[in-house]
Amino acid sequence: MNTVYESFKTLVNPEGYQFESVNCYQCGQDDCEVFLIGEEDLTGKEGQFQYVNCNNCGLKYHNPRIHLNQIKEFYDSEYIAHRKKTDWGLLTPLYERAMNKHDREKNKLITKYVSLNNDSRVLDVGCAVGTFLTYLKKKHQCFISGVDFKKDLNYPGFEDIDFHCGLFYEQDSLDESSYDLITMWHFLEHCYSPTKSLVKAHTLLNKNGKLIIEVPRLDSLSYKIYGRKWPGIQAPQHTVMFDKKNLISMIENAGYEIEEYLPYGAFPAYFYLFAGLWFKVYGKGLNLDKIMMPYFMGQLMLMPILLFEKKINLAMQTVICRKK
Ligand SMILES: [Zn+2]
CATH class of the missing domain: 3.40.50.150 (Vaccinia Virus protein VP39)
Known part of the structure; x- marks a missing residue:
């Protein structure tokens, strides 16, 4: 789990983005490892976003995830x-x-x-x-x-x-x-x-x-x-x-x-x-x-x-x- 947060700290994100850690949506566990780093390819907005693999059930999910209050900005008119x-x-x-x-x-x-x-x-x-x-x-x-x-x-x-x-x-x-x-x-x-x-x-x-x-x-x-x-x-x-x-x-x-x-x-x-x-x-x-x-x-x-x-x-x- 620690490596997940170590890896997250190295990501380059604009100031002001807020992230929150989240347990697996499927099994509720917080035992995961880094799966991949994704970017906002569609509109080209800045940011690096971490996806993890749940070691318990295998679900891949965004963690720590961008705060719900900020996600709307990513659904702009280009979407x-x-x-x-x-x-x-x-x-x-x-x-x-x-x-x-x-x-x-x-x-x-x-x-x-x-x-x-x-x-x-x-x-x-x-x-x-x-x-x-x-x-x-x-x-x-x-x-x-x-x-x-x-x-x-x-x-x-x-x-x-x-x-x-x-x-x-x-x-x-x-x-x-x-x-x-x-x-x-x-x-x-x-x-x-x-x-x-x-x-x-x-x-x-x-x-x-x-x-x-x-x-x-x-x-x-x-x-x-x-x-x-x-x-x-x-x-x-x-x-x-x-x-x-x-x-x-x-x-x-x-x-x-x-x-x-x-x-x-x-x-x-x-x-x-x-x-x-x-x-x-x-x-x-x-x-x-x-x-x-x-x-x-x-x-x-x-x-x-x-x-x-x-x-x-x-x-x-x-x-x-x-x-x-
Ligand atoms: Zn899981």
Whole structure:
């Protein structure tokens, strides 16, 4: 344990960053060793962030972690999920197509496991600007609720969402045992208490309700290729890096049974292949305006490999689960 703090002391961070040590999110122990040092590759902000491996259960997590009060600064306007579509200038149509495709892929995935209609209630945790929810409403006329900790989310259609602002596990205005479907698309790995969030979702699901979780997959090909430049690290926003084993056991320990595990997700694994290469070659900072064109060109070139995405552990994982 001491080596973890010795190592942490050597990290270079701007003045004012506050860190707090945290026990393992999975087993509660504080016996860990340094796993890797991550950086804020996405926006290029300063800082070095330590990820540790729990010697007891093997979970990899950010420790000491940046204080919750300071994490919001890392979700600035450059952060892709919160960026408004209208910001893209000439490339807006391509970007919109990609974003709409993402919502379509999510819908395709969930409708394999739940059938939605105008009686259904869906909650999206970490809903960002809410395009997935408004897509669902249009498609299935279901009742849509969303939670996110960002407040400045004025986006067309957003007013249709029963929106709750703040940390998910602290919400007390959501109806218990009422949801047919709860989705967590790339939420759990950002959460400051993933176990609490899983338990919270458990209380909100109705008897036959399902929880669908997508997170980056640590034991994947893209991590093997990029190592500490793997986009799934996304330091310091990501508090946890899940491999298949840790993800499943955390979900099961929160009172769920697994209906199905998928070695892919709705999020394009290609984004990780592209971003990882960009970080390796150009270093930190993904200027979204600059990458847009090479991004779409590369996607075209890699199409033959991407067709096999669902067969290989490229980058993502999804779990469909229900209450035990
Ligand atoms: Zn542990």
